[in-house]
Amino acid sequence: xxxxxxxxxxxxxxxxxxxxxxxxxxxxxxxxxxxxxxxxxxxxxxxxxxxxxxxxxxxxxxxxxxxxxxxxxxxxxxxxxxxxxxxxxxxxxxxxxxxxxxxxxxxxxxxxxxxxxxxxxxxxxxxxxxxxxxxxxxxxxxxxxxxxxxxxxxxxxxxxxxxxxxxxxxxxxxxxxxxxxxxxxxxxxxxxxxxxxxxxxxxxxxxxxxxxxxxxxxxxxxxxxxxxxxxxxxxxxxxxxxxxxxxxxxxxxxxxxxxxxxxxxxxxxxxxxxxxxxxxxxxxxxxxxxxxxxxxxxxxxxxxxxxxxxxxxxxxxxxxxxxxxxxxxxxxxxxx
Ligand code: HEM
Numbered sequence: 001x002x003x004x005x006x007x008x009x010x011x012x013x014x015x016x017x018x019x020x021x022x023x024x025x026x027x028x029x030x031x032x033x034x035x036x037x038x039x040x041x042x043x044x045x046x047x048x049x050x051x052x053x054x055x056x057x058x059x060x061x062x063x064x065x066x067x068x069x070x071x072x073x074x075x076x077x078x079x080x081x082x083x084x085x086x087x088x089x090x091x092x093x094x095x096x097x098x099x100x101x102x103x104x105x106x107x108x109x110x111x112x113x114x115x116x117x118x119x120x121x122x123x124x125x126x127x128x129x130x131x132x133x134x135x136x137x138x139x140x141x142x143x144x145x146x147x148x149x150x151x152x153x154x155x156x157x158x159x160x161x162x163x164x165x166x167x168x169x170x171x172x173x174x175x176x177x178x179x180x181x182x183x184x185x186x187x188x189x190x191x192x193x194x195x196x197x198x199x200x201x202x203x204x205x206x207x208x209x210x211x212x213x214x215x216x217x218x219x220x221x222x223x224x225x226x227x228x229x230x231x232x233x234x235x236x237x238x239x240x241x242x243x244x245x246x247x248x249x250x251x252x253x254x255x256x257x258x259x260x261x262x263x264x265x266x267x268x269x270x271x272x273x274x275x276x277x278x279x280x281x282x283x284x285x286x287x288x289x290x291x292x293x294x295x296x297x298x299x300x301x302x303x304x305x306x307x308x309x310x311x312x313x314x315x316x317x318x319x320x321x322x323x324x325x326x327x328x329x330x331x332x333x334x335x336x
Contacts, residue, residue, distance in 0.1 A: 043124040049295075051121040056292035058118040063285055065111055067315065070322045076335055080258040087257035119230070126223065218283040225280040232277035239264050262330055271327035282320035286312045 043051070075086045093103040130140060212220070238247035240260055245252075249263035265271045289312035299305045329335040 039124075043120055046121075046124070048125065048128070051125050052295045054117050054121040055125070056295045058114040058121070059288045059292055061110065061114040062118065063289060063315070065107075065114075066281065066285070066319050070319045073326060074322060076258065076261060076326060077329070083258040083261075084256060115233075119226075122223070122226065215287075218287050222284060222287060225284040228277055228280040229284060232273075232280070235273070239270070261326070262336060265327045265330035266336075268331065271331050274327045275324050278320045278324045281323070282316040285319065286316035289315060 046054075072086060072090075075083045091101050091104055127137075130137070218225075235247050238244035240248070240257070242248075243252035243254060243260070249260065249267065251263045252260050265274065290308055293299050293308040293312070294305075299308050326335065
């Protein structure tokens with residue numbers, strides 16, 4: 001697999017596209033900037049396709065966990081006894097062959113390793129992309145802070161004269177790469193990888209008054225939604241697993257998973273934080289699963305891209321809706 005312009009936003013499947021000759025051989029380290037030895041020997045030595053595959057594999061493992069976890073969480077609707085029995089069963093899994101908690105610790109180690117690989121590979125890809133664009137971490141951090149400050153303190157922008165907000169300007173259309181011909185033939189044609197938001201060759205700034213579509217927003221927010229999920233998981237484990245105050249409710253009791261969940265989500269701010277985090281989870285999973293399918297070459301035709309797209313949206317929606325239903329159910333006292 002070769003890369004002409006590897007970037008976290010560019011799926012590896014685009015490697016097959018004809019492109020300008022690459023400046024460096026594809027299997028050479030992607031960036032020659034000096035870095036610490038440990039980092040350089042591990043992540044720094046990996047090619048972009050390797051890092052993307054690592055992200056795809058670890059992201060898929062984490063997504064499988066969230067699907068299974070959401071399904072388990074649904075037991076909360078079966079009542080206190082059933083939910084606590086389910087929590088106990090997770091701890092006893094493998095008994096009497098294995099001591100209690102063995103499989104739980106194996107699962108925890110797998111989750112931790114997947115999360116570590118995902119974050120480290122994502123960080124290295126982000127740093128490479130920034131270096132290629134000539135940006136530094138300090139300048140980018142300042143830009144992000146300024147952008148947040150602008151969003152927090154901004155008023156709605158007026159529409160341009162004669163054109164309501166959201167209507168595209170006369171900016172030249174980006175090539176879509178979508179095959180032409182009969183609908184059936186075009187669905188089977190080789191996929192050129194242009195259905196995901198693609199900034200290559202696009203003007204740096206969005207024309208004034210032109211809104212981003214939801215998929216574009218989701219694609220551009222992968223780092224922010226990832227950070228939200230990191231914060232969420234840290235808080236969540238202190239809240240419902242270790243019972244660490246002030247994250248956990250005052251009445252936290254080891255062994256009463258149902259009671260802990262209800263006391264925690266009875267706090268409106270915590271319930272709102274859980275619900276908002278599930279929106280971030282949905283966006284991150286939908287775009288992540290699509291990108292993983294592209295990067296691992298599962299999407300050879302437009303038809304397959306479409307199927308992957310539908311499947312990713314369905315998985316993201318089911319996980320988010322299932323999980324969001326719990327804080328809502330606790331708040332409206334359906335679960336108490
Ligand atoms: C509203 C949504 C969610 C609810 C109600 C929920 C509920 C729970 C409960 C009750 C526990 C404790 C289980 C026990 O100690 O027996 C738990 C643990 C955990 N949850 Fe969630 N969860 C939700 C969403 C998520 C999401 C989205 C993730 C990951 C992205 C996640 C990751 C974890 C992890 C890592 C643990 C610790 C497992 C362990 O080490 O024992 N949860 N969750």
